[in-house]
Amino acid sequence: MSSSLYELPEITIRTRIRHPRFRYVLKVVGADLGYRFRFYNERSVLPRTAPEFLITYGEAGDRNLPAHPLLCGRSYDPGDDLANWRPDHLEPPPLCQTSEGPDLLAAIFFCLSRYEEYQPFTPDAHGRFPASASHALRFGFLDRPVVREWTAAIGRRLRSWFPGLPDPRRKPLIFQPSYDIDLLWAFQYRGWRGYASGIRDVLTGEFARGIKRFVAPARRDPYQTLPFLEGIHRDHGLHPTYFWLVSDRTHTHDTNPHPIPEEQRTWMRQLAASATTGLHPSYATSDRPDLIGEEKARIEGILEASVDRSRQHFLRFRLPDTYRQLLRQGIRSDYTMGYGDAIGWRAGTNLPFPWYDLEREKETRLTVYPFAAMDVTLRSYLGLSAGEAEAEVMRLFAVAKPHGGPFMLLWHNSSFAPEYGWGGWKEMYVRLVGHLTGSESAKTG
Incomplete structure (x- = not known):
């Protein structure tokens, strides 16, 4: 109790x-x-x-x-x-x-x-x-x-x-995986963009990848890693959070298929039954806040359930404007608190905390959930190999361990594809999750 x-x-x-x-x-x-x-x-x-x-x-x-x-x-x-x-x-x-x-x-x-x-x-x-x-x-x-x-x-x-004061509350450090699903398939449901990318791959020497774009329905898509991830979660008793990009592709950085394919809708509903689901407000929402409401209504229509969690696409937000817009649209938990160009704790803490609107000098109803590191930061911004990235994450984990609480990582379903420079990262992620949960084994299928 x-x-x-x-x-x-x-x-x-x-x-x-x-x-x-x-x-x-x-x-x-x-x-x-x-x-x-x-x-x-x-x-x-x-x-x-x-x-x-x-x-x-x-x-x-x-x-x-x-x-x-x-x-x-x-x-x-x-x-x-x-x-x-x-x-x-x-x-x-x-x-x-x-x-x-x-x-x-x-x-x-x-x-x-x-x-x-x-x-x-x-x-x-x-x-x-x-x-x-x-x-x-x-x-x-x-x-x-x-x-x-x-x-x-x-x-x-x-x-x-006060020696008679009880000791401060102690908490274990618990790994919390979270994923941004920008694009569920690398090759399928891409429309004219997929064909254009295939031609570009062939012209730039990426023949194997270019051909896969045209025959992907008969092959395993490198971005569709949800069965692999769900296997890891089952093995380690993890409860992940998925953030889905469901934009109308107003901006070129918003690459999800639109309309949302029925196969993706099925996956979204299936995962929502066992995981936490959030909205991934599009790149365009930072310039057009009205789109947040449209995208929130879209994902709620697919799930037939309310959604009150979000993480901004490209981690694109400005204070206080973005957080105020999220609150207006019924978002109560945001997971964007971290950097794209560096790892660590942007707000100095790994614990969720209520957002304080500094201009209005008031605590708000929005809870902020920080993350420690993002996969793209480790590989693209810092230029680390899979092994080096694993070591950096474990270093952060060791630093946070004496204090306890959640240890959240931001990963993408697409960050395991060797065709796109992620060779060795799938195997590394399996090892990493094993270390973060105190177990050394997990399924890799």
Whole structure:
């Protein structure tokens, strides 16, 4: 039986600060630690006994947490705080410094709110906030779940002040596979685009691949890997999440067949019975938000069920606009929080967290689910071999393991085809899943 909110250990805070940013970060940190934070109020506490676990924030006292103006609604530039920090330091980066040391709560808010993404930046070719613009990559801590590190440090400090306080909640690290299905078949249901691609393959020397495009119905399609993936999931007791691209092909980057073939519809309904299904809003939705509603209605019509999860195609989103549009269309969980050009934790955490709309200064009903690495990033952006990519993912897994929670990867059904440069990745993925789940064996058929 799960504990209710009122059964959690209660930490009372005496402070003059009541800003929504402060309330938000206390809620997030409390959920991770398994504590409840409440504000001190003399009229509600006295004349009864004083709170058992009483601390202060930004006030004098032995049990005081340093306070940074960021949690009062002020602006902040972390450049000076990070100037002398090096990524080989064992301690987390010193964001939100005060005369009494770093304000870890403010540092957590800085990362979770994606504060830096609201500042001026130079977008990449797809209009995205690039990893190269983030302080985490520039200063070398993108591959660390620093929000979890800071939260653990707060927990240790509270326990040192109050030996009678129960230990923070501990969680195992659990692998969560997720897949973007941009194109279910490499050769079938491609229409004139498929024929044009076949001719191009022949003209550029890819004769075998070009011929396959014309005889694919009689052969095994290299992108149709769903039976292979479902076999792995059954072997390891995994519950994956699939995000389906169902655009009307408004943009050239939206390559799914349209209308959606009946064979694909069958697969979508079949997988929805045993896995979580989400929408993969098209590339075009970033420029035409009205398309989100159309695509959501399309996938719900196919599944005959409501869909409230999504991940943007090409990881293309801008804050706060994209998240507001998702909320307007009934999306309640988004899985886009990660980078295309780097691996690690974009928001500094592997835990899902509520999105805070920084412009409106309010917590929203949208839950953000971060991922640690994407297959295309590993091979195309970083230029890694299958073995090198496996090692990088396992390195991230080892870093996150002390903190527990979900460890999500973003993969594509198309990322196993040797014809398209993915030779050895199918075998690697089998090994990788075995390592991430504590088992060394899985079916490869």
